Amino acid sequence: MQRRLSTWLLLAPAGVWFAVMLVLPLCFVLVFSFGEREAAGGYVPAFTLEQYANLPTRGKAFLNTLILAPLGTLLSLLIAYPLAYFLAMRANPKWRTMLLILVIVPFWTSILIRSYAWIFILGGQGLPALIEWLGFGEVRLINTPFAVLTGIVYGYLPLMVLPVYVSLERLDKRLLEASADLGAPPLQGFLQVTLPLSLPGVATGCMLVFILLMGEFLIPAMLGGGKVFFIGNALVDLFLQSRNWAFGAAVAVTLVLIMLVTDTLYMWLMRRLGGAREDVSLM
Amino acid sequence: MQSPSANTETAPRPLIAEFRAATRRYGDVLAADALSIGIGRGEFLSFLGPSGCGKTTALRMLAGFETPTSGEVYLDGERVTEVPAYRRPVNMVFQHYALFPHLSVADNISYGLRQRRPRPDRAEVAQKVDRALAMVRLSGFGPRRIWEMSGGQQQRVALARAIVNEPKLLLLDEPLAALDRKLRREMQIELQTLQRQLGITFVLVTHDQEEALSMSDRICIMRGGRIVQSGSPNALYDQPVSRYVADFVGKSNFIDGIVTAQSGKDGQVETALGQRFAGRLSGSLEQGTKASLSIRPEQIGLTHAPRGGAEPVSVINRIFLGEHTEYLVRHATLGDLLVLVARQAEASEGGFAPGDAGFISWAPETGLILGQD
Numbered sequence: 001m002q003r004r005l006s007t008w009l010l011l012a013p014a015g016v017w018f019a020v021m022l023v024l025p026l027c028f029v030l031v032f033s034f035g036e037r038e039a040a041g042g043y044v045p046a047f048t049l050e051q052y053a054n055l056p057t058r059g060k061a062f063l064n065t066l067i068l069a070p071l072g073t074l075l076s077l078l079i080a081y082p083l084a085y086f087l088a089m090r091a092n093p094k095w096r097t098m099l100l101i102l103v104i105v106p107f108w109t110s111i112l113i114r115s116y117a118w119i120f121i122l123g124g125q126g127l128p129a130l131i132e133w134l135g136f137g138e139v140r141l142i143n144t145p146f147a148v149l150t151g152i153v154y155g156y157l158p159l160m161v162l163p164v165y166v167s168l169e170r171l172d173k174r175l176l177e178a179s180a181d182l183g184a185p186p187l188q189g190f191l192q193v194t195l196p197l198s199l200p201g202v203a204t205g206c207m208l209v210f211i212l213l214m215g216e217f218l219i220p221a222m223l224g225g226g227k228v229f230f231i232g233n234a235l236v237d238l239f240l241q242s243r244n245w246a247f248g249a250a251v252a253v254t255l256v257l258i259m260l261v262t263d264t265l266y267m268w269l270m271r272r273l274g275g276a277r278e279d280v281s282l283m
Numbered sequence: 284m285q286s287p288s289a290n291t292e293t294a295p296r297p298l299i300a301e302f303r304a305a306t307r308r309y310g311d312v313l314a315a316d317a318l319s320i321g322i323g324r325g326e327f328l329s330f331l332g333p334s335g336c337g338k339t340t341a342l343r344m345l346a347g348f349e350t351p352t353s354g355e356v357y358l359d360g361e362r363v364t365e366v367p368a369y370r371r372p373v374n375m376v377f378q379h380y381a382l383f384p385h386l387s388v389a390d391n392i393s394y395g396l397r398q399r400r401p402r403p404d405r406a407e408v409a410q411k412v413d414r415a416l417a418m419v420r421l422s423g424f425g426p427r428r429i430w431e432m433s434g435g436q437q438q439r440v441a442l443a444r445a446i447v448n449e450p451k452l453l454l455l456d457e458p459l460a461a462l463d464r465k466l467r468r469e470m471q472i473e474l475q476t477l478q479r480q481l482g483i484t485f486v487l488v489t490h491d492q493e494e495a496l497s498m499s500d501r502i503c504i505m506r507g508g509r510i511v512q513s514g515s516p517n518a519l520y521d522q523p524v525s526r527y528v529a530d531f532v533g534k535s536n537f538i539d540g541i542v543t544a545q546s547g548k549d550g551q552v553e554t555a556l557g558q559r560f561a562g563r564l565s566g567s568l569e570q571g572t573k574a575s576l577s578i579r580p581e582q583i584g585l586t587h588a589p590r591g592g593a594e595p596v597s598v599i600n601r602i603f604l605g606e607h608t609e610y611l612v613r614h615a616t617l618g619d620l621l622v623l624v625a626r627q628a629e630a631s632e633g634g635f636a637p638g639d640a641g642f643i644s645w646a647p648e649t650g651l652i653l654g655q656d
């Protein structure tokens with residue numbers, strides 16, 4: 001009895017929070033998505049699938065998100081893994097904490113300010129000018145998918161590095177000695193021991209970054225300049241600019257559904273890869 | 284069972300591995316100090332010593348995880364000093380097993396076979412794995428996950444994972460330390476049987492003297508990175524070269540003093556209080572050097588009535604050990620001594636209870652005068 005009470009007490013704050021801040025708004029959004037737009041903007045109650053039928057008009061935003069979010073996740077992983085590996089396996093333990101803090105330092109300033117910096121770097125006066133000066137011809141970087149990807153990888157790298165680092169750091173180094181002892185050269189040891197055992201960290205990192213990227217709007221807004229836009233940008237536009245709440249709600253519901261499907265698939269895949277380990281979970 | 288000199292390195296077998304003045308330094312610490320020893324083919328050799336004496340370091344130099352700071356390591360006649368671990372035909376059973384948690388028992392065992400180039404075919408691997416599993420009495424456990432195995436079973440998986448490769452040398456770093464007493468005893472017997480069956484050379488590291496004594500053909504007693512004595516368990520027990528070795532191998536009583544007389548093998552020790560005891564000299568000890576007279580507990584007789592040259596004691600404690608009874612007795616000047624009385628002797632003499640008075644005596648030739656270092 002006592003135990004049950006304490007269980008409820010433990011869950012109560014988060015439960016109330018989620019009910020009020022998540023479930024309730026989600027219900028509103030769901031209801032809105034079947035409604036109609038008022039002429040002056042806003043919402044008129046109705047029950048119609050019209051908004052969902054209109055989804056293809058925002059096809060570009062869906063397509064961009066569904067290509068650039070996974071691609072950005074993959075790129076972050078490819079850059080983060082070697083870095084995390086270095087930090088966990090090679091870096092002098094004396095410097096390790098210091099280096100880890102350096103990885104997180106970018107978080108100390110707002111992503112907004114950092115994205116402004118990237119606008120200058122990728123803009124006409126920045127890298128392109130340098131490239132032209134070096135004689136490689138005229139290139140455009142800002143407002144391209146490349147610019148958006150750069151911003152994404154830059155912004156989300158720490159989120160990928162940390163979980164991968166944790167899983168590599170926790171790896172029992174004696175396993176690598178055992179691997180070598182059994183005749184596996186270093187590369188084989190990495191492929192057969194380190195990599196599989198770091199998969200949980202990789203899974204966590206990818207999950208974190210991917211989920212956040214699917215809802216991203218700031219980086220495409222600043223570095224994509226209205227040319228490369230995500231679903232997030234479409235939502236900002238629909239809710240705040242054109243005040244088409246019903247259609248916006250339909251787009252939002254669709255995004256949530258896509259996330260549910262991809263995340264479920266992903267978790268299933270990770271469980272398979274992890275060889276049905278009990279502790280596969282997230283880390 | 285007494286070899287002419289306890290320290291001669293005349294292994295009768297051809298050498299499978301050898302240290303030649305192998306030294307490993309960590310900063311100021313000499314973890315291995317000019318180790319020189321040959322390991323015979325098919326031998327069961329143990330490194331025995333207290334914590335930090337360099338046993339693991341010696342083993343790791345054989346495995347290829349450590350490169351000697353100076354000196355050489357030979358394997359099967361080849362110089363392998365700088366050869367990395369993955370190129371050495373040597374396998375190790377790690378202290379905490381280091382089994383791969385993401386692989387099944389069978390995949391753990393086949394790991395070494397799967398690293399071979401060209402890769403052996405599946406059927407052959409499966410067959411060898413099955414045979415190794417049978418050898419460690421784990422048939423049918425192949426598909427299991429590592430965490431589904433008990434400590435003793437994991438121990439055996441680690442063993443199977445090493446022997447399946449038919450290494451020239453099997454290295455075992457305190458392989459039984461994590462097991463409880465009974466299981467450890469079982470595994471000791473299994474290891475010995477296995478070693479005889481396979482004919483593989485075993486090098487065992489342990490700080491458990493009983494383990495070393497019961498399993499090894501030969502034991503190297505280590506101290507501060509050096510081998511202070513090596514020889515058969517019997518030789519070490521009967522002819523320790525120093526007080527350190529006598530103390531480490533088996534139990535012993537020590538009477539400290541100074542060598543006051545020596546003639547040939549016989550000598551005499553005089554304690555600070557002027558008591559004199561005769562004994563056999565181990566090695567050459569000059570007159571006037573500090574020495575200890577070592578008397579094994581089973582060499583001392585405990586009687587109710589005084590005999591010639593007997594010393595009076597009072598019984599402090601009695602521990603019944605089945606075939607023997609171990610008494611702790613207190614002597615006015617010699618301090619506390621251990622006495623091991625065989626069951627028959629106790630039956631004829633009658634037992635003692637704590638508080639009883641008694642007399643101890645020993646034959647002078649059973650006392651061994653040892654250097655004190």
Ligand SMILES: Nc1ncnc2c1ncn2[C@@H]1O[C@H](COP(=O)(O)OP(=O)(O)OP(=O)(O)O)[C@@H](O)[C@H]1O
Binds near residue numbers: 309332336337339
């Ligand atoms: N990687 C290392 N770095 C620094 N010093 C080390 C290292 N490995 C061992 N040593 C030192 O070398 C000495 C011998 O260590 P070693 O591990 O060989 O001892 P051991 O006999 O195996 O002890 P134990 O019974 O505790 O395992 C110790 O003083 C230890 O502190």
Ligand SMILES: [Mg+2]
Binds near residue numbers: 338339340
């Ligand atoms: Mg050790």
